Every structure is written in structure tokens, then in C-alpha cells.
Amino acid sequence: MFLIGDRKLRNILVQSDHGALIVNRNDIGPDGVGIGAFILDHGNNNTVEANTLMQVLADVDNPIIFDIGANIGTFATWVAKWSSAKNGKVYCFEPQRQVFQMLCGNMAINNIFNVYAYELALGKQEQYIELPDLEYDKQGSFGAFSLDISTNTNKYTFKENNTQRVKMTTLDKFVEEHQIPYVNFLKIDAEGLDIDVMEGGMNTILKHKPDLYVEYLNLGSSKNEDTSDEGREVLTQYLHRLGYKTLVIQHDIFASVRDVFV
Numbered sequence: 001m002f003l004i005g006d007r008k009l010r011n012i013l014v015q016s017d018h019g020a021l022i023v024n025r026n027d028i029g030p031d032g033v034g035i036g037a038f039i040l041d042h043g044n045n046n047t048v049e050a051n052t053l054m055q056v057l058a059d060v061d062n063p064i065i066f067d068i069g070a071n072i073g074t075f076a077t078w079v080a081k082w083s084s085a086k087n088g089k090v091y092c093f094e095p096q097r098q099v100f101q102m103l104c105g106n107m108a109i110n111n112i113f114n115v116y117a118y119e120l121a122l123g124k125q126e127q128y129i130e131l132p133d134l135e136y137d138k139q140g141s142f143g144a145f146s147l148d149i150s151t152n153t154n155k156y157t158f159k160e161n162n163t164q165r166v167k168m169t170t171l172d173k174f175v176e177e178h179q180i181p182y183v184n185f186l187k188i189d190a191e192g193l194d195i196d197v198m199e200g201g202m203n204t205i206l207k208h209k210p211d212l213y214v215e216y217l218n219l220g221s222s223k224n225e226d227t228s229d230e231g232r233e234v235l236t237q238y239l240h241r242l243g244y245k246t247l248v249i250q251h252d253i254f255a256s257v258r259d260v261f262v
């Protein structure tokens with residue numbers, strides 16, 4: 001028997017600078033950080049990353065953009081709307097099933113049709129990963145959840161005896177299988193596995209030399225913000241070895257082989 005009750009639903013529809021967005025009201029970590037919480041407080045997210053892309057691809061027609069670690073689509077909504085007039089495409093990757101559903105809902109509700117969303121993880125090899133199943137009705141910064149489960153200790157509530165099976169492929173394999181002719185921009189936010197993503201996409205990177213926007217926070221030895229300075233240096237040297245010039249922007253590094261630096 002169904003009874004109407006006073007139940008606090010986790011997913012809510014809010015008006016934001018992106019348009020209408022489905023957000024999880026519980027998307028907030030112990031430090032007060034979370035994409036859902038940030039949107040509820042500020043009305044937007046990923047403005048710096050999106051503005052950077054729009055500036056460096058201003059003269060590029062038919063841009064192909066990859067959003068790796070798309071979460072609920074805050075970066076994707078900005079760049080998809082902007083690139084639609086340029087006949088652009090945005091490929092989004094989000095491995096968390098319930099977050100992926102919100103991503104797709106946010107594209108649909110905003111009438112965004114040039115986004116191609118995939119419930120996939122990108123890494124350095126093809127495999128399936130068994131992860132503990134997150135409890136999304138409990139508070140946690142779900143955008144910071146890592147496929148490296150050793151880094152998630154005490155940050156989240158998990159369902160007992162439940163797992164989620166996540167498919168991982170490589171950027172190179174995806175580009176080949178989907179016959180993508182070129183890539184202009186890679187935004188990578190893979191919570192400590194960012195270099196793994198590039199390792200799995202090395203052929204694509206070396207062939208097309210896309211602009212890169214990569215988070216470095218979790219690339220140090222501690223795999224968290226405690227060694228973010230170390231992570232910044234690791235990523236900077238890695239990109240320099242690939243022939244890229246780099247610019248630190250907040251907790252990310254923008255990299256390009258083109259003459260886009262002032």
C-alpha cells in the first residue's frame with residue numbers, strides 16, 4: 001500500500017546560471033565542499049574551466065571536446081551551449097551510475113543535443129572495476145569519489161554487501177571505435193587517475209595535440225590535497241615531456257602546444 005509521507009528527497013530541480021539542473025542536496029563533504037552544495041550556494045560551477053576553453057577555442061570551428069569526469073554536467077552545459085553554434089560536439093564520461101543519470105537528465109531538460117554521454121570510466125587499460133556502492137542519501141562530495149578506492153576511506157557511506165561494476169576503457173580505444181576524426185580539448189578530472197587517463201590516450205594526444213585542462217590535486221604521494229604541490233609538479237613535468245606549455249589555473253593545469261598563451 002502506498003502512503004503519502006513527508007520524505008526528504010535527495011534529488012531536487014533548481015534554477016541556476018546553467019539553466020535548470022538536477023542536483024543532489026546531499027552532495028557536500030565533511031569540509032563543506034560538493035558540486036551540489038556549490039550550485040545551491042553560488043548558482044554555477046566550472047566557470048573558470050569553461051571560460052578558458054571558450055577563449056582558446058574561439059577561432060576553432062567544429063570543435064570536439066572531451067569532458068572526462070563530467071559529474072552532473074556543469075562544465076558540459078557551458079561548453080555545449082557555446083559550441084552548438086560552431087557545430088561542436090561534447091563527449092562526456094561519468095562512471096557513477098546515479099550521477100550519470102543526473103548528467104543525462106540535465107542535458108535533456110536544457111535541450112542540449114550536441115552532448116554524447118557515456119557511463120564509462122577512462123583509464124590506462126580496459127577492465128571492469130568492482131567498487132563499493134555509494135549511499136547517495138547520505139552526505140558526501142560525490143564528485144570527489146575516486147575509482148582508486150584506497151583514497152575514499154571514511155569520506156562516504158557505502159551500502160552493505162553491495163558493489164557497483166564500472167567499465168573502464170581507454171581514450172585511444174574509444175576514439176578508434178567511435179571513429180572520432182580529431183580532438184580539440186580534453187578536460188580531465190579523474191580524482192587522482194588523471195595521468196592514467198592520458199596514458200590510455202597517448203596515441204590520441206600525440207596525434208591531435210589537443211589542449212588539456214587537467215586537475216592535479218590528487219597526483220601527489222598522499223593522493224589527496226595534502227601533497228597538491230607535489231602533484232602540481234608531477235603533472236607539470238609530465239606535460240612538458242609531451243611538448244606542452246603549461247599554465248597553473250587554481251587547482252588545475254591548462255596545457256597547449258599552440259600559441260595561446262599571453
